[in-house]
Amino acid sequence: MLDIDGLSVRRGTRQVLTDLxxxxxxxxxxxxVGNNGAGKTTLLRTISGLLPHHRGRVSVLGHDPARARPDQIAQAGLGHVPEGRRVFASLSVLDNLTVGATTLSRRQRKDTMERVLSLFPRLQERAAQRAGTLSGGEQQMLAIGRALMARPRILMLDEPSLGLAPIITRNTFKHLRTVQQEWDVAILLAEQRTRILTEIADRTLLLSSGRLEPEQQVPRTAGASAS
Known part of the structure; x- marks a missing residue:
């Protein structure tokens, strides 16, 4: 699904990722997981093809981001929920979700919409409401739902807990565990908070100063119990 070997990325004169x-x-x-400025956003944007890398190899669902356009990588099955959610504030909840399904047939769009609204009943309740009037937690649901509308095989999320209360963060992560298990979607999530993730993720990796530290293996049963 995703394979990165020796990735190094510079932003200007600064080395952000090194031999990752x-x-x-x-x-x-x-x-x-990693502190602000550790390189998490840079890593996800490089995988999506939004940022270039100067050394190393990246393969995303058979595509090299250095040679494929971001939209080609997305069509291959990569979903990306950016930091700050970035919903279309002036559009309704329903229109935001529909934007994510542009490559689907009418029947696929209908079926996927039903699954997304079943996963996030609050979005069903707010279907006609403008996205900009939603709470932070509701906007995060919408951002995730919009990404799921494209039926991704890999879903990447950048700081989904940003600005959310701990209980809403926990519920968001539980929803992601449901997506992983019931939608058969691989998830790559970048975060600063660590405690909740060690209960839910299969593996946690520490990104520090542009390098990944030795991984922590999390027992499958621990994640399953949190869902």
Whole structure:
């Protein structure tokens, strides 16, 4: 699904990622934790093809981001929920979700919409409401739902807990565990908070100064009990 070998990325004169190795298997939930400025956003944007890298190899669902356009990588099955959610504030909840399904047939769109609204009943209740009037937690649900509308095989999320209360963060992570298990989607999540993730993710990795520290293996039963 995702294979990174010796990745190095510069932003201007600053070395952000250095000789980074990472793999994510089908249906796996991998969390990358690290402080602000550790390189988490840079890593996810590089995987999506939004940022170039100067050394190393990246393979995303058979595509090299250095040679494929971001939309081609997305169509191959990569979903990306950016930091700050970035919903379309002036559009309704329903229209935001529909934007994520542009490559689906009418029947696929209908079926996927039903699954998303079943996962997030609050979005069903707010279907006609403008996204900009939603609470932070509701906007995060919408951002995740919009990404799921494209039926991704890998879902990446950048700081989904940003600005959310702990209880809402926990519920969001539990929803992601449900997506992993019931939608058969691999998840790569970048976060600063660590305690909740060690209960839910299959593996947690520490990103520090542009390098990944030795991984922590989390027993499958621990994640399953949290869902």
């Amino acid at each position: 190795n990472l793999s994510v298997s089908a249906g796996e939930f991998v969390a990358i």
